[in-house]
Amino acid sequence: MTEKYEVIVVGGGTAGLSAALVLGRARRRTLVVDACEPRNAPAAHMHGYLSRDGMPPAEFLAVGREEIARYGVELRRGRVVDAVRDAHGEFEVTLAEGAALHARRLVVATGLKDELPTVPGVAERFGHDVLHCPYCHGWEVRDRAFGVLASTPMSVHQALMVSQWSKDVTLFLHTVAEDELATEDLRRLAAAGVAVVPGEVAELVVDDDRLTGVRLADGTAHDRSVLFVAPRPVPQIGMFERLGAELNETPFGSYPVVDERGQTTVPGLWAAGNAGGFAEQVVNAASRGYRAGAAINGELLMTDLDAIARV
Numbered sequence: 001m002t003e004k005y006e007v008i009v010v011g012g013g014t015a016g017l018s019a020a021l022v023l024g025r026a027r028r029r030t031l032v033v034d035a036c037e038p039r040n041a042p043a044a045h046m047h048g049y050l051s052r053d054g055m056p057p058a059e060f061l062a063v064g065r066e067e068i069a070r071y072g073v074e075l076r077r078g079r080v081v082d083a084v085r086d087a088h089g090e091f092e093v094t095l096a097e098g099a100a101l102h103a104r105r106l107v108v109a110t111g112l113k114d115e116l117p118t119v120p121g122v123a124e125r126f127g128h129d130v131l132h133c134p135y136c137h138g139w140e141v142r143d144r145a146f147g148v149l150a151s152t153p154m155s156v157h158q159a160l161m162v163s164q165w166s167k168d169v170t171l172f173l174h175t176v177a178e179d180e181l182a183t184e185d186l187r188r189l190a191a192a193g194v195a196v197v198p199g200e201v202a203e204l205v206v207d208d209d210r211l212t213g214v215r216l217a218d219g220t221a222h223d224r225s226v227l228f229v230a231p232r233p234v235p236q237i238g239m240f241e242r243l244g245a246e247l248n249e250t251p252f253g254s255y256p257v258v259d260e261r262g263q264t265t266v267p268g269l270w271a272a273g274n275a276g277g278f279a280e281q282v283v284n285a286a287s288r289g290y291r292a293g294a295a296i297n298g299e300l301l302m303t304d305l306d307a308i309a310r311v
Contacts, residue, residue, distance in 0.1 A: 002100045005031045007296060008093055010080045010239060011109035013038050014282050015273025017064035018289025019107050019296075024071030026297040031074045031103075033095065039111050039274065040282070042127025047136050049283045060282075083239055089267055104268070105296050108239045109289065111274040112253070114231035117151055117174075121204030121211075122229060129211040130204070130227045135281070138165035147214050147224035148194075149201060150176040154251075155230055156185040162228050163192040170195045170222060172214060197222065233278050243269055252278035261295040262288055270296060 007023050009016045012034025023030040040046060040057045047053050052060060065075055082094040083106060093101040114132070116123050122130050131137045146169045148159040159171040171194050178198050181189075189196060197216075205213035205221060215221045235253040246257045246265040255278070256264045256271045263270050272292045273285035280288060 002092070002102050003031075004102045005029050005074075006103065006300060007031075007105045007107060008033065008091070008101060008103035009107040009109060010083075010093075011107075011111060011273070011275065012036070012065070012075060013061070013109060013111055013273060013285065014064070015111075015275070015280070015285040015289035015292075016107065016109035017061070017068055018286040019109065019270075019272055019293035020068045020073045020289075021064070021071070022290050022293030023297060024068050024073040026293075028297060028300070029072075030068075031076060031101065032068065033076050033078050033080055033093075035079045035110075036077055039114065043136070044127070045140075046282050047139070048281055049286075057282075080239065083243060085243060085266070085268070091268065104300065105270065106243075106268060107262075107270045107272055107289075107292055107296070108275050109272040109285075110236035110239065112236055112278070113234045115234050116231050117149060117229055119149065119174075119201050119203060121206055122149070122227070125204060125206065125211055125227070126229075129225065130229060132229055132231055133281075134162045134165055134228070138162065141226045142166060144168070144225045145223060146170070147172055147222070147227040149214075149227055149229045150174045151230050151232070152176065153180045153182070153185070156181060156189065158228055158230055159194050160188055160192055163194055166226075167193055169193070170197055170214075170224065172201050172216075172222075173198045174201045233274075235278075236275060240264065240266075240269070240271070240275075245269060250278065260291075262292040263295065 006028045007030045009020050009032045012032045020032045045054050046057050079096040081096050091103045091106045142165045146166045148171045150173045163169045200217040202217040213221045213223050233252050240256045247254045248257050270292045272289045274280045
């Protein structure tokens, strides 16, 4: 039998749980389907969230799950493999296990995945001493010897940003040619005191479970204790594509076109967190989820009142 909900939230990260919390408190029958693959799982701590700064991501999610349960929100571990709109503009949702679900509204908060450079050691150290966001981790590694692994000429921006947290920064051009750097970029790098090293990076040097250097393909090694990289974001947009939502191409991947509340171009379909954009930190994702949940509740309320008024 098809299980019926007012709202199904796909994704149990910060954005999804935030939307579910608002909906639960509004007395909406809500289900969160979570594949348990949070983007920030490699990180030991999260930062920049007022009152939760330094909290382990796993602990943060555990507290969130406890909170939504207080308001009757159901949480199911699983993966949504299909969703279609029915003749009434509502949604038929299928889980990998075969369960059939129905929802009046659908929130997709599936986030994105980070595709890391294929340099040996990067994936293994990611979230420890290989980092991507100075706002997330810069304070904890301040004043150490930083390296920045270039993947595109845009990596210059990352090198300039991290110089706020250390005055010992080296930009490894890796697969980027020197002549690809703009004159203005070179001036800014010099002004920030960032050293620029051409040549492809072959591997990271790790001793006693800590990063100690970066080795180039020519064999030369540079002592570094922290390496910043820019993963390629891979948005999890399959659900939006399947339901026909309009997408917007950006330098950081394709994301659904949404209004200020998170509603996509498909009526009843909402995006929250990194499912709707690249730059959502944890605190932003919580805000996006809250906004979507409140907007959905108001929309359902008015829809139901209008239906009663027509009788």
